[in-house]
Amino acid sequence: MNNRVALTGNEAVAQAMKQINPDVVAAYPITPQTEIVQFFSNFVNNGQVDTEFVAVESEHSAMSAAVGAASAGARTMTATSSQGLALMFEVVYIASAMRLPIVFPVANRALSGPINIHCDHSDAMGLTNSGVIQLFSENAQEAYDNMIQAVRIAEHPDVLLPVMVNLDGFITSHALDILEVLDDETVKNFVGIYNPEEFLLDVKNPISMGNLDMYDFYFEHRRQQVAAMEAAKKVIEDVGKEFEKVSGRPYGLIETYKLDDADMAVVLLNSAAGSAKGVVDELRAKGMKVGVLKPRAFRPFPFEEISTALKGVKAVAVLDRAETFSTLGGPMFADVRAALYDLKNDIKVINYVYGLGGRDLRLEDVEQVFNELDEIVKSGKTDKVVNYLGLRE
Amino acid sequence: MTSGVGNPCNKNFGQGRRTKAINSDLPWKELTKAGNIYEPGNSNSYETGDWRTLKPVWNEERCIHCLICWRYCPDASIIVTNEKFDSFDYKHCKGCGICANVCPAHAIDMITEEQQPLKKKEAKKDE
DSSP states (O other), X not given: OOEEEEEEHHHXXXXXXXXXXXXXXXXXXXXXXXXXXXXXXXXXXXXXXXXXXXEOSSHHHHXXXXXXXXXXXXXXXXOEEHHHHHHHHHHHHHHHXXXXXXXXXXXXXXXXXXXXXXXXXXXXXXXXXXXXXXXXXXXXXXXXXXXXXXXXXXXXTTTOOOEEEEEETTTTTTSEEEEEEXXXXXXXXXXXXXXXXXXXXXTTSOOBOSOOOOTTTHHHHHHHHHXXXXXXXXXXXXXXXXXXXXXXXXXXXEEEESOTTOSEEEEOOTTHHHHHHHHHHHHHXXXXXXXXXXXXXXXXXXHHHHHHHHTTOSEEEEEESSOOSXXXXXXXXXXXXXXXXXXXXXXXXXXXXXXXXXXXXXXXXXXXXXXXXXXXXXXXXXXXXXXXXXXXX | OOOOSSOHHHHTHHHHSSGGGOOTTSOTTTSOGGGOBXXXXXXXXXXXXXXXXXXXXXXXXXXXXXXXXXXXXXXXXEEEXXXXXXXXXXXXXXXXXXXXXXXXXXXXXXXXXXXOOOOHHXXXXXX
């Protein structure tokens, strides 16, 4: 039976980790670590999980220990946020290249400098090219559900890649939210027993992992990673359908909200999608045909699903909670705009960078975006492609 | 878990399982996943001897067969037979010179590849 509970995003993720009961969790226990690891270490201390908890001296070491544990054949997790993810950067690339199914939640927070600890997607966007699968979560429920599905996605033999489960720092991670948790048995059966096909501690089948790879092999192995990412799209959808059967909650690569007949749409990640849905309801009541597209997976990038979902709209605003400093807007803008290019149907695509360093995205801000899209649809002209939302001009 | 069906590089696990199947003519789908090697002791087939700029040479008359060089060699390139110094494994010796440095009898000289080993007569002069 499903249970409705009130948990913070951090508690919800820790709860999912408890029910998954991984073999090894390696994590740095100090700032910028989230409470996820603190709650989980309580479960370890109280004997509620069988996990070997490794408290390491940095996030670089956390992911290194996770790489070691996963290579050895353990179901492995870590967790971090912000600067911690930045410090982990080097080893994340190694984890994905070694094709290790490490699952790690990330409470998305700004990167310094200037020093800031609040919600922002700069940390996750720094690792979009690292070869990890990136799932994004609108609320505590999705963070909880994504964690459980992430295990199955990561460990799928077609995929074998790390999965980063993103949730908005503070907005989701620290705010109390109502969600339905599955019972322990359901989660246990859903994630199943991890039987890696090959692992270092398999003494009967010796294996060398993480080998030197020169110019005559590196390129081919990189191509294999791309194939794994391509395969991950179907796996994410399949696991989502299977998860719906046990939870009643559907999951795919993207979520669309009132997009079918929409003329205007916003594309955004994580908690901001919730705000946008509220604004869409209000504007729909006023007769505006508006909708929301929320990518759940950002890597692999579901470009086909996005271009199909947006092919009927006239104007799109992509909202990025991160800056690229390319001077051509945020990271998701570049990808969404590229996905729409082949449609050749003159959809106006503009970008808004918003909410950096934890600045709130207010409902009026989203309304302002839709009003500006409305102007673009009416005039057929785009004045400014890259815009800043909620910035003091 | 069974081998995947959707991912081409995992389908070929059977072919790529043995290290012999790894060679630089194979297309990406046929190479082992992530460059994993399924054969123990395979570093033996990776020859590092051509990294060398200086080559160790053994002076048999000075050698006291203490085998300190054998213990210090980071590449296991000192070959010992019947508990006595036998020869260098030049296929793997990188020419680091540690053996020459630790030798208490000064029985190992580092020379360039072009130089001939010192003749026995010349070596004796130093005594």
